[in-house]
Amino acid sequence: MEGFGNAYPSYVPSELVSCSSKGRNVTYHCYLMELEQHYEYQVSVNDIVLAIRSELDSEIVDTLSGTSFDVKRGKLLVNLRHLEPIQLSPEKVQSCRRFQTTLFRILLNRDVTKLTSVSDDFSLGDNPEIDFLLLPATVKHQRPSNSIIDWKPVLSVPFSSESTCDCKDHACNVRIRNDSVCSCKLENCVVYTPHNGSIYIIYTTDGTKKLNGNSTLNQGLKGITTYKEHFKKRHGIELGFEHQSLLHGRNLFKVENYLLKTRQKTEKGKNMSSVDLPPEVCSVIMSPISIGTIYSFSFIPSIMHWLEGLLVAFNLKRMLLDHFTPNDIPISKVLQAITAKGCEEAYDYDYLETLGDSYLKYIVSQQLFKTNQNDREGALSDKRKNIISNDVLFKYGCTRPLPGFIRKDKFDPKQWDVPGDKSNSILLLKQKLDSSRTRVYVRKTREIDLGIIADVVEALIGAFISTEDEKAALSFINWIGINVDTNIMPYENERHISIIAPEELVKAKLLKSRLNYSFKDPYLLVEALTHSSGKRPEIRTCYERLEFLGDAVLDYVITMHFYKEYSNDKFSAEFFTNMRSISVNNECYALSAIKAKLDEHILCDSVVKNNIAQTMEGVKNLSLESTFGWELETYFCQVLADVIESIAGAIFVDSGYKKEVVFQSIKPLLEPLVTPETARRHPISELHELCQKKGYKMKVYPPVRVNGETSVTIEVKTNGITYKNNPPAKASNNDTARKLAAKDVLKQIKVTESKLLMNRRRFLFSLLSAVFLFCWCVDEIIYHVTRK
Structure with a gap:
């Protein structure tokens, strides 16, 4: 059992882990990552081969295939295609690991001091370690039938100027820093320039202008010079081979987190920045390697992090299958359920946690109602809290090793574990799980908030509910330690009366038409309409127990209604939660009771009747047809809301616990x-x-009660501005007064922020106009100076 302290493991799926092969050839299962860019850009992506020690389940391949990533210019689509396995010698495995480590150190660190050297060890160690290979694929239209992997860039690391090349006129006639090379080695390469400590991608030797050191360099406002003069004046470098063609390239691509749900877009068609360099100031790091390959590898950390998440979810699914047999829940749902909001990804557990929370409340309330028939509402509520509170769910989640599966932090590509890079190697420990089919390793321990673990428990319940598999949700709830069932038990509460028929207490026939339901047991309807003050010798119980049950049933059926209607990409999880909170509240229920004229049927004493009458007087002259209770600036008696919930509970019990009927x-x-x-x-x-x-x-000031009215004042302090409802909001009760005060303060804030936004826009317009005018004047001055 995982400890209840602050440190919890982070699992690595076994599919990404292997041990030493002890000098033998290694078999890798290969998959072609087909990258497809849905945007315009000067650089095209290339396919990449993923070589992994374990064959991936078809569900993993199918789920990853078709995944799109939001990149700066649009969408990048990924498809995964199974290839034939390959066998690699230990030497070739080391070459592959050296290649990918070198390339990712360049992309992630941009620091030449952290590049690989000949002495680095890239062999598989004796301990478990992350082991998969990422290799460039040959270009589609030039792809030979016998090999999809482009071995030339892989086997050319580390770079050597003495290595042979394929050009016919091989000659080391181009002078680079401290060496001479054949020009073909500079056509697609990565170079380092010590004079400014930068790394560049070279993708053509001379561009389109045949530039050399004596060519003109336009420096904008600084005037016009030559490349030779520029390097001497700016960097103190005297070019000795100024007649050599300049190398045309660009800065490295930035490796980012492409899983984020909100990313800043770049204008379509925006040109990438370029640079022209004299060869003699460059040291070659990698050659040959195309700009398309480097660009494609910049997406790999995000793609592999997503794949790792899918594998973690898949292993959790297999562990659950060992204990119960749900319908075929998609691993994408499981992944969503274990992804916390802190990851800031497009899909997190918000939707599912709301669903799971509602279902858990519903099923536990039903169980307590059936098995504790002598308990009143207060006792039932206390027992429910002791079963489904965050503290309890947290303990259940830890008892079952769920924390290790949780994804809680935003992905940082710079912290990504590059397979084969032993400079940041981590010790993986095998984790024993209560599962015959699930094998995971522990990468590290991390702190996880109690609430996140509780949320994931609810989200996993919600994942089953979202696939309409309540049986599996029930099995999961029992598996984590909450004993519930859906068995129907007779309702034995002492409410049956032999002296007075229920028709003499309530108008059952009239209510049948208003409720669109005919009670098999009319005494349930009597109980649902009886306030605690209305109990008498012939009515021995009140609606509180049915209200407890009906509250949970209504919460769940309304939540499911909104989930089915609005759980799509158009509406956020926060919006879905807001829709639910707007509808599932006492003021909306009370208004519904008023519209149905249920106030006429409530059995209570004179005090409660007066409170109900006060509510009816308050809404007498208001339009109620297309509004929600809390929008009305009036008081609602709590009893009116209670009877909606108690009637729902009564229908639920009378119908044989059928929520659809409710x-x-x-x-x-x-x-x-x-x-x-x-x-x-x-x-x-x-x-x-x-x-x-x-x-x-x-700050909410204490309410003041004078002459039957409650006054409430709310104060909000922002950046140097204080908002306060003045005079205080007055109403017949505290809740309504607070609502009116909040409404007033909100209005003040929105008016002020609207004015500030308008002033800011005016200022920016004036500033941009001034900048434009200044730039135009400078441009005119330069034009006239250069003509002279």
Whole structure:
């Protein structure tokens, strides 16, 4: 069992790990990464071969294939195609590992001091280590039938000017720094320039202008000079071979995290920066290697990190299959369930955690209602809290080794473990799991917040629910340690009355038409409409137990309704959560009860009747047809909301615990349900989130009660501005007064921020106009000076 301390393991899937082959040939399973760019750019991507020690499951291959990554200029599509296995000698494995380590050190570190040397050891060690090969593929239209791997750049590391080349007129007639090479070795290469400590990609020897050291160099505002003069004046370098053609290239491609959900786009067609270099200031690092290959390898850390996540999810799925047999849940759902918001990726567990939280509340409430029939609502709520609170779910998640599977941090390409790079090698330890088919290794330990582990437990439940596999969700809940079932048990609460028929207590026939449901057991309807103050000798119980159950049932069926309607790329998980919170609340339920005229049927004492009457008076002159309860600036009696939940609970029990029947009956009462077009946040929630997001300080003053009215003042301090509702918001109760105060402060903030934004735009327009005018004047001056 994983410890409950701060340190939790981070699992590495066994598919990416191997041990020493002890001098024997090594078999690698090969997959062709076919990269397809859906954007215009001067550089085209090349395919890459992934060689891995274990054959990937077809589900992994199918899931990765078709994945698109958001890059600066558009979308990069990845497909994975299975190739024939290859056998490599230990020497060739070392060459492959040297090649990829050198290339990734160049791309990730951009530091020549960290490049590989001849003395570096790239052999497979005796301990488990990450082992896979990333090799350039031959160009599609030039691809030979017998080999997809382009071995020439792989076997040319480290670079040697004495190595043979394929050109007919081989001659080491181009002077580079401290050496001479054949011109063909400079056509596609990576060079280092010590005078400025930079690394460049060379992709042509002379460009289109046949430039050399004596060619003109336009330095913009600094005037015109020659390359020879520029290097002497700027870098103190006297070119001795100024007649040699300049090398045309560019800076290295930046390796970024291409899994982020929000990325800054680059204008389509924007030219890449280029540079022209005298060969004699360059030291060759890698040759030959095409610019397309280097560009393609800049995406590899993100692609492999995604593949590793899929493999971790696949191993978790196999572990679950060892304990119960769910339907074929996609590993993409499992991956989503173990991806925390801190990863900042397009898909995290938000949606699924909301689903799982709702289902867990629903199924546990149902179990407690059935098995604790003498407990009142308060006791049931306490027991539910002790089962599904974050503290408890955290312990369940740790008892089952879930923390090791969790992806919690944003991916940093510079921290990516390059296979074969022993300078940052990590010791992998085999982790024993209660599974015959799952093998993982521990890379490191890390801290994980208690809430994240609890969220992942709920998200995994939600993953099963999202595939409409409640049976698997129930099995998972039992597996982690929460004992629940869906067995139907008779409801034995002491509510049956033999003296008075239920029709004499409530108008069952009238309510049948309003609820669109006919009760088999009318006493359940009596119980659902009886407030605790309305109990009498002939009515021995009240609605509180049914309210406890109905609250959970309504929460789940409404959550599922919104998930099915709006869980797509168009709407964010946060928006989905907001839709749910707008609809599942007491004010909306109370308004629904008023519309259905349920207030006329509630059994209660005179005090509660007066509270209900006060609510009815408050909404008497308001339009209720197309609004939600919290939008109205009035008081809602809590009892009105309670009876919607208790009636839902009563229908649930009476129908044989069929939630679909509950939704079919209660949905008309809740209409119009919120839609993306009508969704507006509760002012209190909106103000809290605004202050939290922007770091504003909010203070709610203690309410003041005078002459039957409650006054509330809210103060928000921003950057030098204080917002305060003045005069204080007044209402008949504290909740309504707070709602009015929050609404007033929100309005003040939005008006002020709108004015500030307008002023900022005016200032930027004036500034840009001034800059444009200045640049035009400078351009005119340069034009006239150069003509003279």
